[in-house]
Amino acid sequence: MYFELTDEQKIIRQAARDFAQTELKPGVIERDELQKFPAEQIKKLGELGFLGMMVSPQYGGAGLDAISYVLVMEELSKIDASTSVVVSVNNSLVCYGLEKYGCEEQKQKYLVPLASGQQIGAFCLSEPEAGSDATSQRTTAIDMGDHYLLNGTKNWITNGSTASTYIVMAQTDAEKKHHGINAFIVEKGMPGFTVGAKENKMGVRGSDTHSLMFTDVKVPKENRIGEDGFGFKFAMSLLEGGRIGIASQALGIASGAYELSVQYAKERKTFGKSLADHQAIQFKLADMATEIEAARLMCLKAAWLKDRGKPYAQASSMAKLYASEVAMRTTTEAVQIHGGYGYVKEYHVERLMRDAKITQIYEGTSEIQRIVISRGVLK
Numbered sequence: 001m002y003f004e005l006t007d008e009q010k011i012i013r014q015a016a017r018d019f020a021q022t023e024l025k026p027g028v029i030e031r032d033e034l035q036k037f038p039a040e041q042i043k044k045l046g047e048l049g050f051l052g053m054m055v056s057p058q059y060g061g062a063g064l065d066a067i068s069y070v071l072v073m074e075e076l077s078k079i080d081a082s083t084s085v086v087v088s089v090n091n092s093l094v095c096y097g098l099e100k101y102g103c104e105e106q107k108q109k110y111l112v113p114l115a116s117g118q119q120i121g122a123f124c125l126s127e128p129e130a131g132s133d134a135t136s137q138r139t140t141a142i143d144m145g146d147h148y149l150l151n152g153t154k155n156w157i158t159n160g161s162t163a164s165t166y167i168v169m170a171q172t173d174a175e176k177k178h179h180g181i182n183a184f185i186v187e188k189g190m191p192g193f194t195v196g197a198k199e200n201k202m203g204v205r206g207s208d209t210h211s212l213m214f215t216d217v218k219v220p221k222e223n224r225i226g227e228d229g230f231g232f233k234f235a236m237s238l239l240e241g242g243r244i245g246i247a248s249q250a251l252g253i254a255s256g257a258y259e260l261s262v263q264y265a266k267e268r269k270t271f272g273k274s275l276a277d278h279q280a281i282q283f284k285l286a287d288m289a290t291e292i293e294a295a296r297l298m299c300l301k302a303a304w305l306k307d308r309g310k311p312y313a314q315a316s317s318m319a320k321l322y323a324s325e326v327a328m329r330t331t332t333e334a335v336q337i338h339g340g341y342g343y344v345k346e347y348h349v350e351r352l353m354r355d356a357k358i359t360q361i362y363e364g365t366s367e368i369q370r371i372v373i374s375r376g377v378l379k
């Protein structure tokens with residue numbers, strides 16, 4: 001065991017911490033309130049290499065490890081989870097998928113602009129009737145010889161309107177069930193592809209979440225990723241890494257709320273002494289610190305396994321399950337510690353509490369993580 005970060009990992013963490021303070025914190029309340037996409041911030045993150053962190057420099061990425069990704073996700077999420085979800089989806093669900101499973105032409109055409117931050121990508125698996133039950137894909141892609149004809153609707157798509165490149169899962173042969181699902185690269189602007197209304201969400205309100213409609217969209221044959229029928233395994237394999245990203249986001253939301261609570265407890269006085277001198281508050285902070293530390297170690301362990309090419313599906317599901325529940329508990333307690341101030345927007349913790357909730361839902365609900373974990377335990 002070796003718990004020390006490398007010098008490079010520490011520098012990257014510091015860079016993300018500085019970016020969050022100087023570029024994300026100003027305006028974060030307003031963006032949440034107005035549901036404003038952090039366009040400038042994402043552009044700068046792209047220029048700094050944070051949108052293609054783990055992609056090889058050969059394809060425009062930063063060539064970093066998954067440990068660094070966890071560190072960056074935690075730091076950005078302490079301040080602005082609406083921005084960090086864009087970073088997470090682009091890195092884990094789009095760039096990683098194209099680099100690992102795309103062919104050379106797809107990498108040159110789509111991965112390079114996505115990894116270098118010139119474009120944003122979206123991952124389109126969920127449907128109105130296929131959320132947790134992801135094998136029940138109703139979107140169809142009929143093989144027409146030189147192209148596929150794509151029809152259907154996708155729901156709750158992160159980066160729905162801001163993305164340029166969409167990875168879309170669709171059923172090409174219903175009889176084969178999940179073995180008939182394929183993944184396709186769809187470009188914004190392809191005739192028949194329309195972006196639906198923006199969702200008005202409880203949290204991560206700065207990120208743009210949309211439904212997408214496909215009506216007779218002609219997708220070139222060369223835009224299918226992998227062998228025929230590989231789409232479901234492709235999506236599941238990407239979600240293993242995506243769950244490290246969301247676990248780290250949950251960790252960051254929790255540690256952001258915790259840091260604000262420590263600071264507030266030292267400053268605020270009640271009954272003639274600071275909040276931090278009350279044992280009721282000390283015990284809350286002790287519990288928060290302990291759970292956050294455990295969540296952090298679980299995120300880092302999952303990333304460490306991924307970096308070494310070892311199986312990490314169980315570890316990433318465990319990290320996501322635990323970190324998202326810690327995020328919910330910690331942010332709720334953070335609001336409690338802040339009292340009336342915690343319930344108003346200026347103190348940030350109410351936003352973190354709203355943001356925390358989605359980490360128990362997207363990229364697989366806590367119940368789905370328990371399915372993945374228990375199957376591993378019982379196999």
Ligand code: CAA
Pocket residue numbers: 085089123125126131132133134135156157158178232233234236237239240313362363364365368371372
């Ligand atoms: N890697 C590769 N293949 C995998 C896999 C993995 N991690 N997990 C399962 N598979 C394969 C299985 O081996 C099986 O293949 P075979 O039939 O050839 O053996 C096939 O996939 C089907 O697997 P299951 O029988 O386990 O399928 P299931 O119907 O029981 O469902 C599930 C499994 C884990 C519940 C899955 O449906 C699931 O993960 N659901 C949640 C979906 C999800 O996370 N959605 C998130 C949307 S993206 C998002 O949220 C992004 C965002 O905006 C932030």
